[in-house]
Amino acid sequence: MRRLNVPLGNRSYDVVIGRGIVAGLVSLLPAAAQRVAIITQDGIPAEIVLPGLDVTTFVIDRGEGAKTLHTIETLVRGFADMGLTRNDVVIGVGGGMVTDVAGFAASSWHRGTPVVHVPTSLLGMVDAAIGGKTGVNLPEGKNLVGAYWQPTGVLCDFDFLDTLPLREMRCGMGEMAKYHFLTGDNLLEMDLEERVARCIEIKAEIVASDERESGQRALLNYGHTFAHALEIATGHELAHGEAVAIGLVYAAELGHNLGRIDVDRVQEHRNVVAGEYDLMTSPPSGLDVDELMALMHRDKKALGSGLTFVLDGPSGIEVVSGVDEEPVRRAMETMLR
Numbered sequence: 001m002r003r004l005n006v007p008l009g010n011r012s013y014d015v016v017i018g019r020g021i022v023a024g025l026v027s028l029l030p031a032a033a034q035r036v037a038i039i040t041q042d043g044i045p046a047e048i049v050l051p052g053l054d055v056t057t058f059v060i061d062r063g064e065g066a067k068t069l070h071t072i073e074t075l076v077r078g079f080a081d082m083g084l085t086r087n088d089v090v091i092g093v094g095g096g097m098v099t100d101v102a103g104f105a106a107s108s109w110h111r112g113t114p115v116v117h118v119p120t121s122l123l124g125m126v127d128a129a130i131g132g133k134t135g136v137n138l139p140e141g142k143n144l145v146g147a148y149w150q151p152t153g154v155l156c157d158f159d160f161l162d163t164l165p166l167r168e169m170r171c172g173m174g175e176m177a178k179y180h181f182l183t184g185d186n187l188l189e190m191d192l193e194e195r196v197a198r199c200i201e202i203k204a205e206i207v208a209s210d211e212r213e214s215g216q217r218a219l220l221n222y223g224h225t226f227a228h229a230l231e232i233a234t235g236h237e238l239a240h241g242e243a244v245a246i247g248l249v250y251a252a253e254l255g256h257n258l259g260r261i262d263v264d265r266v267q268e269h270r271n272v273v274a275g276e277y278d279l280m281t282s283p284p285s286g287l288d289v290d291e292l293m294a295l296m297h298r299d300k301k302a303l304g305s306g307l308t309f310v311l312d313g314p315s316g317i318e319v320v321s322g323v324d325e326e327p328v329r330r331a332m333e334t335m336l337r
């Protein structure tokens, strides 16, 4: 078992990773907790045993369509029924969808109840469960309603990955490819445990330097502006990690249109995403440029006039605001061709 830390002053917490470690979950729970609300989904293999605690399990639907305010209302009404107090604890056991929902429900219950995450997908372990961003979708866009609410602990048991479908493993690789570009680390050289640990370290370091995304944390959105538009435009047929992989290539094409990177660097993005990480680089056919543009305008990262993207450039990857529509459209047309 390995223990990493997300250093956030009095909101610091540990992330424990390893195989067969779920029995140690109790050590991450607040000492005062008596009642536990576990939020999970059908098909998640984790069996959580917490002797001496009063445990109620809530099973939520799968998929982005259930990542809604309606699900939050159902959960918090369930918390009321079970008498969950602010001294108790919510545990999210599942992929990023579950931990985002569990975190948001916990953040709003009694204006903030402790939450512990047990991510069971690769994407959840390397990204979603770390850093305290929680939230749900609206028909108008992804993750538009949410809160920053740090967990009090995170437990990543690699045994859970044994049942994770291949497609979901690849989604985790999409976020890993993002870390590849942010740091230049050759994550594929490492074994799985080393790789997950490194991704957690990278994310923890960025979150510690900018918890509320007023600067550096925005870099974690590399590839995400186009990805979120793709997810909505395809009715979530493209999963988040798949959309991020395509979004990374899109960000490179846009960076090139803006004169920030040369064609070789664009090709490097394609080589890493398609070749090394074995992920899709083109969106599915039949998407409409105008609809994607409208969705990108609605993205919560849009600041002031023009569009905001995280883009590669001569000084590395950075936030670029006020981007004109023309190069954005042109890059999209290249991707959809």
Ligand SMILES: NC(=O)c1ccc[n+]([C@@H]2O[C@H](COP(=O)([O-])OP(=O)(O)OC[C@H]3O[C@@H](n4cnc5c(N)ncnc54)[C@H](O)[C@@H]3O)[C@@H](O)[C@H]2O)c1
Pocket: 041, 042, 043, 044, 045, 062, 063, 064, 067, 094, 095, 096, 097, 098, 100, 120, 121, 122, 123, 124, 127, 128, 129, 130, 131, 132, 133, 134, 143, 160, 161, 162, 163, 164, 165, 168, 171, 172, 240, 241
């Ligand atoms: N909060 C953040 O910082 C952050 C970062 C990245 C992504 N996200 C969010 O995470 C979500 C994507 O997460 P995801 O890729 O884990 O998708 P997901 O949570 O929808 O899980 C994908 C599918 O895999 C199943 N599953 C999960 N673990 C399993 C296991 N061990 N065995 C069998 N099946 C399992 C789930 O039930 C689900 O059907 C998106 O909603 C995205 O917005 C949040």
